[in-house]
Amino acid sequence: MFDNLSNRLDSVFKKLKGHGKLTEKNIEDGLKEVRMALLEADVHYKVVKKFIGDIKERSLGQEVTKSLTPGQQVIKIVNDELTKLMGDSHEELKLSGTLPIPVMLVGLQGSGKTTTAGKLAVLLRKRGRKPYLVPADVYRPAAIDQLKKLGVQLDVPVFPSDAKADPVQICQKALVAGQKEGCDTLLIDTAGRLHVDEELMSELCRIRDKVKPSDILLVADAMTGQDAVNIAKSFNDTLDIGGVILTKMDGDARGGAALSIKSVTGKPIKFIGVGEKLNELEPFHPDRMASSILGMGDVLTFIEKAQSVVDEEKAAELEKKLRKSQFTLEDFRDQMVQIRKMGSLTDLINMIPGFSKNKQLKNLEVDEHELVRIEAIINSMTPLERRQHTIINGSRRKRIARGSGTSVQDVNRLLKNYTQVMKMIKKISKGGMRGFGRGMLPF
Numbered sequence: 133m134f135d136n137l138s139n140r141l142d143s144v145f146k147k148l149k150g151h152g153k154l155t156e157k158n159i160e161d162g163l164k165e166v167r168m169a170l171l172e173a174d175v176h177y178k179v180v181k182k183f184i185g186d187i188k189e190r191s192l193g194q195e196v197t198k199s200l201t202p203g204q205q206v207i208k209i210v211n212d213e214l215t216k217l218m219g220d221s222h223e224e225l226k227l228s229g230t231l232p233i234p235v236m237l238v239g240l241q242g243s244g245k246t247t248t249a250g251k252l253a254v255l256l257r258k259r260g261r262k263p264y265l266v267p268a269d270v271y272r273p274a275a276i277d278q279l280k281k282l283g284v285q286l287d288v289p290v291f292p293s294d295a296k297a298d299p300v301q302i303c304q305k306a307l308v309a310g311q312k313e314g315c316d317t318l319l320i321d322t323a324g325r326l327h328v329d330e331e332l333m334s335e336l337c338r339i340r341d342k343v344k345p346s347d348i349l350l351v352a353d354a355m356t357g358q359d360a361v362n363i364a365k366s367f368n369d370t371l372d373i374g375g376v377i378l379t380k381m382d383g384d385a386r387g388g389a390a391l392s393i394k395s396v397t398g399k400p401i402k403f404i405g406v407g408e409k410l411n412e413l414e415p416f417h418p419d420r421m422a423s424s425i426l427g428m429g430d431v432l433t434f435i436e437k438a439q440s441v442v443d444e445e446k447a448a449e450l451e452k453k454l455r456k457s458q459f460t461l462e463d464f465r466d467q468m469v470q471i472r473k474m475g476s477l478t479d480l481i482n483m484i485p486g487f488s489k490n491k492q493l494k495n496l497e498v499d500e501h502e503l504v505r506i507e508a509i510i511n512s513m514t515p516l517e518r519r520q521h522t523i524i525n526g527s528r529r530k531r532i533a534r535g536s537g538t539s540v541q542d543v544n545r546l547l548k549n550y551t552q553v554m555k556m557i558k559k560i561s562k563g564g565m566r567g568f569g570r571g572m573l574p575f
């Protein structure tokens with residue numbers, strides 16, 4: 133995401149930071165490069181013009197010239213303005229009214245609507261809601277089946293839509309059926325077309341007028357850049373959408389759509405799709421996104437991810453064990469499984485400030501197989517060995533290595549790492565455990 137822009141801005145800022153004092157000329161030159169970088173990122177030219185104008189006004193003012201660190205001050209201004217450009221703060225789904233609350237997903241074919249309906253169901257369920265999936269695309273033959281399959285996979289109820297029925301009627305019937313199922317949120321997957329056309333829009337308007345959705349979300353493909361922005365504009369002009377879900381951000385190195393949509397349509401991006409898997413939907417936070425473009429890391433998303441997979445009670449229990457130095461290899465394995473649930477380690481590392489900008493660290497490919505190996509080794513131990521690692525002598529090590537398909541060296545390495553970590557924990561425990569956030573263990 134935003135790789136090119138991020139690198140370009142980084143080099144502009146390096147130059148700016150190189151000057152102790154900034155002159156008007158330094159700033160003008162820097163802004164020229166920022167402008168180029170944004171245009172290359174496929175940001176709408178009108179958006180770029182206003183953006184540069186705003187930054188220029190602030191940068192040439194006293195804010196920078198009187199600052200002790202003018203270069204950093206410019207970075208802060210760019211950070212503020214980027215955040216503003218993307219909408220300032222995260223806007224939530226609007227879910228209000230009588231149950232079940234309908235939410236409409238609209239968008240062109242292939243934008244990722246159906247997948248996103250599944251992802252939203254997962255997210256809502258995590259938040260304690262009871263989603264009901266409603267396939268309302270009666271034109272694409274496989275569309276209804278695709279959502280039904282997703283429902284089975286996720287164990288989320290799906291309205292048994294009939295491909296011969298009228299989409300408006302499907303939605304009305306689904307409202308009644310959803311209520312009977314005890315669901316509180318209806319996710320309506322509407323039909324898509326290859327292009328915006330009148331017939332599609334009038335069908336969507338008919339559904340909107342009958343169902344009165346609490347939120348209408350346009351699902352748009354980030355990789356189509358300015359096309360996504362134009363599509364968002366057309367849908368908003370006709371339907372007055374509530375917000376946008378930008379999919380396939382994982383494949384979009386430029387980021388033009390994400391940077392332009394709010395400014396062009398006035399509607400916020402509420403979520404972004406960052407992969408094909410059904411847990412790869414994230415709330416869109418303009419401030420965090422700006423910081424991550426400028427290489428300041430994405431720590432809050434990292435922490436949120438950690439919190440969403442860590443079971444609070446289990447975390448408290450582990451913390452207690454750590455304090456008493458009773459953290460066994462079994463706990464070590466459980467902790468590792470939790471971390472793996474957060475996603476790929478390489479992705480996680482890139483969220484940490486400084487890491488994403490450091491060339492050596494950036495190319496660091498974390499060996500995910502290593503985690504699998506460690507898990508296999510611990511699984512091959514007897515319960516007693518996991519609780520009392522000191523009894524693992526030479527012959528036990530050989531047996532464990534054989535059982536896990538690894539080598540004795542692998543087993544030795546794991547035990548050495550584990551003892552080192554335990555030593556570190558003991559040291560920290562003496563000084564109190566306050567250093568660790570709740571649920572954030574030191575691995």
Ligand SMILES: Nc1nc2c(ncn2[C@@H]2O[C@H](COP(=O)(O)OP(=O)(O)OP(=O)(O)O)[C@@H](O)[C@H]2O)c(=O)[nH]1
Binds near residue numbers: 239241245275
């Ligand atoms: N990499 C990536 N792929 C995605 C994302 N969201 C959806 N996709 C993929 O995009 C393709 C199209 O997604 P669908 O959900 O079938 O698209 P749709 O908009 O429902 O299509 P129609 O039903 O034809 O309107 C699928 O291969 C999805 O796996 C995402 O965030 N990242």
